[in-house]
Amino acid sequence: MKKENILILKGTIIFTPDSAGFEVRQDSYLVVHNGIISEIYKQLPAEYAGCRIIDHGNRLIIPGFVDLHTHAAQFNQRGLGLDLELLDWLNEYTFKEEAKFTDTGYAAQVYEAFTEELIRQGTTRAVLFATIHKDSSNLLCDILSRRGLGAYVGKVNMDVNCPDFLREDTQQSLRDTEEFFERWSSTSLVNPIITPRFAPTSTGELLAGLGKLAVKYNAPVQSHLSENPGEVKWVAELFPDQSDYHQVYNHYGLFGQTPTLMAHCIYLTQEAIECIKSNQVVTVHCPDSNINLASGIMPVRKLLNAAVQVGLGSDVGAGHSLSMTQAMVKAIQLSKINYVFDHQCDPLTLSEVFYMATKGGGKFFGRVGSFEKGYSFDALVIEDNTEMAQKASPVERLQRYIYALDASNIVARYIAGQEIQSRI
Ligand SMILES: [Zn+2]
Secondary structure (H helix, E strand, C coil), X not given: CCHHHEEEEEEEEEEEEXXXXXXXXXXEEEEEECCEEEEEECCCCHHHCCCXXXXXXXXXXXXXXXXXXXXXXXXXXXXXXXXXXXXXXXXXXXXXXXXXXXXXXXXXXXXXXHHHHHHHHCEEEEEEECCCCHHHHHHHHHHHHHHCCEEEEXXXXXXXXXXXXXXXXXXXXXXXXXXHHHHHCCCCCEEECEEECCHHHCCHHHHHHHHHHHHHCCCCEEEEECCCHHHHHHHHHHCCCCCCHHHHHHHCCCCCCCCEEEEECCCCCHHHHHHHHHCCCEEEECHHHHHHCCCCCCCHHHHHHCCCCEEECCCECCECCCCHHHHHHXXXXXXXXXXXXXXXXXXXXXXXXXXXXXXXXXXXXXXXCCCCCXXXXXXXXXXXXXXXXXXXXXXXXXXXXXXXXXXHHEEEEEECCEECCCCC
């Protein structure tokens, strides 16, 4: 191994090999070969003599955050319309905002600012919705690639039950999606994902076509599931042949036939939970969004007990922040409110939500989100630099960072071994 391909960071290293607890390696050396984690050492072996070591002293070194569900095109509508519930919020705010992305000049401005904020907040991998517009979706991929982020990007598909200015012709929608896939399928860090907005804005013909594309490109899929009671009722009316909301996706090969993310998953029948589990669909908890639109509380403990995978998402713009530390805090807080009403459901722990925001969500990208051997080196260096840092344990310092500090405490960011600069 050439010395220039080796990166060594020294500091207090914390990660979650599983959700039950933290692995802490104080004053240790994290050795990275060609962007991949090789080993963590207390004493650096002689073979590394002469390699460049970045000594972070007492700083915390943690995996970068993984945001499994957010809408890049809704970045400018954060904090707007949040007295509404889902369907009114879509009609009165979101669709009007997304229509602006027909203008690539506007898209460039929003997507640059969005990407900068992702980096600033310490998100190293994200799964994104763009809009129906192919050109601005390409632009988002270009910007993410240039900045070095890891992402799945969805060109959104909608061909019914939406305003004329966002309604796609079904066959054109499928052709645009295929072109988008042809362009981005073989790139390394930014890849395409099949993205029907949700069942109500999709005809069966569109969903069938997307299911075929998912098979053809062995492509992952993302959408929304059972977020709001009005939405669930509407899906039952629109798809009377399907016994349950999730069966609409399942029927068309968009529910675990290839790796699949489903955001929200609040109102699930037992049959739906069993199908999610057997199809290995990954559910995404978006606490801010669920609170803001008064959608409900995802039954996270029940899903974990059923061995369902759960990740975390910021879901901007229904969520008002891209901060994954705040998503972790809100997930714990919601689970505690839920516990007050149902003592069968224990609150989530810090290590459980940290796992969701790192290794748990990172699985969607491969070996991402941990510091075990063979994982991609995606990392944040956290400077807390207070008296407490001298007195508190590493896990207490991490907890304090997650709850009470913010993005300004991140002093370095790495994605796949490359240092990424925030411009702020
Ligand atoms: Zn969403």
